């Protein structure tokens with residue numbers, strides 16, 4: 013058994029594991045954090061995306077053993093109880109959630125993007141979304157949701173200054 | 174009629190917060206006590222006899238609980254044709270067919286043990302195309318297809334051949350029709366195999382209890398079909414199989430008929446008392462569930478020089494895969510839809526569903542419609558050119574409209590919709606800007622296509638609504654429509670709110686289907702939920718209101734028919750102050766001394782397509798569709814010279830939906846449907862090697878559209894010709910945006926570069942090859 017310590021959704025945890033596991037396996041099977049999904053397990057669909065040390069990463073191909081000391085945020089850590097995150101509200105407002113299977117991954121990617129750069133250009137937003145597959149929405153509502161969220165975020169930043 | 178909730182945008186999708194927060198429970202998120210995991214062994218050949226299976230070594234591997242093979246099993250299953258086994262017994266017919274399974278404590282252990290199973294095969298000839306499998310002397314994929322059970326003679330195979338089904342329609346006099354024609358077009362088209370590719374792969378958990386009953390959890394929109402087929406397979410009462418459906422991560426067709434459920438139930442039957450989970454990898458999702466499309470067509474149409482269509486002759490060939498149960502239905506639908514949105518006085522269309530060595534063909538969004546309508550809409554464009562007439566004009570001259578009959582002889586009603594208005598809308602959107610002249614980088618073009626589809630299903634297919642008034646006057650709604658993202662929960666909430674005159678927030682919509690408690694429903698397919706489910710809700714609401722009135726009549730000492738309901742009260746029409754609140758009578762009325770009178774307001778209602786018939790066995794004709802939704806699509810595109818890439822500047826869709834129930838939701842259906850169909854048109858295809866192996870079973874090589882592949886703009890406009898029987902005038906629309914996309918784009922490609930493609934997908938390399946050839950020819954001149 014191997015063991016590492018890392019922070020997941022703000023909680024410091026020490027986790028034992030066999031060695032071959034990917035981050036997604038640990039999240040889903042060991043920690044019950046099933047928001048990140050298995051869509052392809054080859055890094056293509058983005059359904060397993062979580063935020064690792066501030067970066068959006070596909071967790072299906074990220075070996076867990078490399079994450080000692082890492083800080084991880086999953087969709088479960090995004091909303092504060094009944095208080096949804098701006099991105100989640102924007103996705104609902106824009107009707108960007110159909111089946112919802114791609115949603116957690118996409119929201120986490122946008123979270124990482126806007127955290128680094130709230131003023132990301134449309135091209136940068138599209139670049140982020142290009143790492144995700146969604147079969148339901150045709151992407152337009154997702155892009156619209158990203159823009160709505162961005163507006164809220166920028167407004168909030170301004171008002172807090 | 175003024176509506177309070179119908180057509181309004183401020184209705185939140187029920188259960189959407191679960192989906193936004195990652196808490197929605199999908200099938201793979203479910204863990205049960207004692208759960209075991211299965212992995213499946215697949216064959217090395219797409220068509221072979223199984224000579225022997227040796228599991229000895231595998232049994233000794235760590236964690237292994239059981240090795241399961243099909244040896245000794247006899248009973249087959251299916252819906253209309255029973256030709257499938259849960260697991261291969263004496264032969265394999267496609268590359269993704271289960272040969273054996275390992276059940277172990279972990280998936281990893283199961284996978285390890287798989288490698289130790291030894292199977293000997295005797296390979297047989299492989300066919301992946303109907304035309305090959307139909308040839309004289311072809312090896313038989315099912316040696317005794319005539320022994321399969323089939324529900325009616327319509328589904329009878331042709332013994333001694335690979336033809337699983339032949340279906341034919343005859344309208345008017347085809348010979349006379351072509352005699353009247355001044356111009357004809359005769360072409361061959363191909364819509365190859367594709368996959369639904371939901372982002373959630375298939376998974377199922379099955380538990381065979383020690384008492385012989387089954388409990389199944391699965392991502393399938395047809396839980397009642399799963400229940401029936403599993404019950405039949407194990408010869409137990411249907412009620413002894415209980416199926417749960419959690420959130421589903423997209424369906425698009427291939428999760429609508431039982432696919433892996435009978436297999437997992439079969440495996441579970443070897444470890445009674447232990448739930449067994451099988452979750453497919455993305456690769457298996459391509460190779461071992463249903464694939465879609467796979468139809469070739471040879472079409473001939475004729476018109477007078479004035480542009481009146483007079484004859485349609487067509488042969489359709491479906492490469493139905495190793496099992497024909499769903500495929501044969503697809504073929505029937507394709508034949509019935511072959512006349513598209515046009516009136517042909519004379520038609521003769523023959524279809525063949527042919528066994529091949531591919532995964533079985535199953536539903537794929539709008540099945541049976543994109544295939545023939547692609548051929549027809551392209552042929553019409555080519556015919557228009559021959560006639561020297563704009564394609565839009567030829568279309569207008571021949572559109573189905575009131576009193577005109579489609580290919581199966583069903584007369585359209587005025588309330589079925591207005592294609593002219595749809596074409597006007599699309600033309601306005603696409604033609605408002607002039608097509609730019611070819612420039613250094615691009616060719617430009619425009620194209621159009623009409624579309625039509627009925628919610629065709631089994632004639633007895635119903636949807637149910639179980640509606641309970643709670644003690645505070647709020648309402649619980651249980652139905653069996655699976656919200657796979659199309660947004661039917663929101664539609665259900667809106668229709669219930671409208672029918673019951675109560676605010677949507679007071680209506681709790683179910684988020685799980687359970688065959689033990691949910692009302693029976695055939696399957697959530699065919700864009701039929703709004704239409705049938707909506708009517709079931711209205712019926713249930715009316716039943717509930719009737720009981721409320723009867724209860725109130727007792728309380729108020731009135732006759733029920735002198736009372737009215739306004740959502741909060743039942744009151745006397747003439748003396749509104751004589752009233753009783755709904756929440757006082759929804760569980761009966763409790764008098765001061767405690768005695769209680771009246772009924773509990775808890776009702777169930779069903780709705781099916783009224784008057785839907787099976788086709789006439791002689792002519793193939795009949796009232797098979799009942800309700801039709803029609804529309805037009807068009808696009809302006811540019812083709813990049815350097816790469817051959819098609820870029821869509823504007824894609825316009827106008828569909829006569831009768832009545833828009835949920836504006837945001839319906840827009841989402843069009844946006845998403847168009848993009849999915851763009852994938853089918855420009856990039857998606859399951860590629861088979863000659864040996865029947867799938868060459869691209871992953872999302873890298875089977876490319877579905879990403880954000881860079883979508884149109885720059887989509888123009889969407891709905892026409893609202895109220896349907897006579899649809900709820901509040903509404904018709905189905907979920908699949909329709911898929912239908913006109915391929916022909917519209919291929920027509921635009923011709924407009925841009927003067928080259929006719931007859932097959933999708935038109936990938937950049939195919940266009941590049943054409944452009945290079947064109948350039949060589951020009952240089953030659």
Ligand code: FES
Nearest residue numbers: 051053055058072
């Ligand atoms: S599951 Fe990780 S990218 Fe698809």
Ligand code: FES
Nearest residue numbers: 111114146147148
């Ligand atoms: S919402 Fe279904 S895959 Fe994106």
